[in-house]
Amino acid sequence: MFATFKIALPDMNETIWKQYYEKGLAVYSTHKQKIKESLDKYLSVDGELKASEIEKDWFPSFKADVFLSHSHKDEKDVIAFAGLLSDIGLKVFIDSCVWGYSDDLLRQIDNEYCVSKTNPDGSIDSYNYQKRNQSTAHVHMMLNGALMKMMDSTECLIFLDTPNSLKAKDVSNGTTNSGWIYSELLMSKLLRRLDPIRKSMNFALNESVRHDGLSVEYDADITHLIIISLNDIIHATRDGKYLGKGVLDYLYFDKGLCKEN
Numbered sequence: 220m221f222a223t224f225k226i227a228l229p230d231m232n233e234t235i236w237k238q239y240y241e242k243g244l245a246v247y248s249t250h251k252q253k254i255k256e257s258l259d260k261y262l263s264v265d266g267e268l269k270a271s272e273i274e275k276d277w278f279p280s281f282k283a284d285v286f287l288s289h290s291h292k293d294e295k296d297v298i299a300f301a302g303l304l305s306d307i308g309l310k311v312f313i314d315s316c317v318w319g320y321s322d323d324l325l326r327q328i329d330n331e332y333c334v335s336k337t338n339p340d341g342s343i344d345s346y347n348y349q350k351r352n353q354s355t356a357h358v359h360m361m362l363n364g365a366l367m368k369m370m371d372s373t374e375c376l377i378f379l380d381t382p383n384s385l386k387a388k389d390v391s392n393g394t395t396n397s398g399w400i401y402s403e404l405l406m407s408k409l410l411r412r413l414d415p416i417r418k419s420m421n422f423a424l425n426e427s428v429r430h431d432g433l434s435v436e437y438d439a440d441i442t443h444l445i446i447i448s449l450n451d452i453i454h455a456t457r458d459g460k461y462l463g464k465g466v467l468d469y470l471y472f473d474k475g476l477c478k479e480n
Contacts, residue, residue: 285311290400307463
């Protein structure tokens with residue numbers, strides 16, 4: 220990962236936003252379907268979870284350019300935003316394609332291995348508390364590790380900053396009720412910074428923007444997220460001047476992450 224951004228999406232024309240939503244939904248639906256179809260492959264014959272198989276199935280083999288972090292309550296907006304980014308040539312990873320299915324995997328495991336009592340009709344009455352704690356911990360640990368790998372392999376993260384994802388304390392910090400968002404923001408600050416290398420870049424990277432360290436608190440630290448707007452992206456693509464990763468190059472330069480050679 221090289222850059223971390225946050226964006227607050229404005230109210231868009233409904234017709235235009237619907238158009239992008241349909242494009243983003245195609246990407247989103249493909250990933251979701253792949254995850255659903257693979258659920259039955261995660262348990263081996265001896266009942267052990269196969270962590271490597273879960274990571275392989277839950278995360279597409281392609282290398283995404285952008286990691287989108289968001290609240291599940293903003294799913295429609297993030298799908299439309301993903302459609303817009305895909306339309307300008309960027310490969311996008313939407314995190315809820317994955318963590319939205321952690322409950323499905325847990326339910327499958329718990330129904331098979333954590334049942335404590337059943338009703339006369341065969342339905343589940345209750346689960347074993349200790350076994351359920353263990354299954355939840357394992358699934359969340361594997362998912363968190365896999366999210367970190369995906370985030371590390373993308374070029375930048377864009378955090379969808381809304382009242383659903385973050386409650387502002389001041390201009391630089393806030394709190395979140397989502398453990399996934401807290402974890403992703405924390406990882407996005409601590410992950411290594413890798414320079415994007417491509418022939419099309421006509422500027423040098425600015426070393427002064429590197430960030431190190433983090434005081435670990437449950438408060439969501441967003442000081443490392445650079446504010447961008449939808450207008451920034453639209454301006455970059457105006458008249459077809461920048462497309463694909465060229466849009467990211469424009470943002471890096473515009474936000475002071477790079478300097479002219």
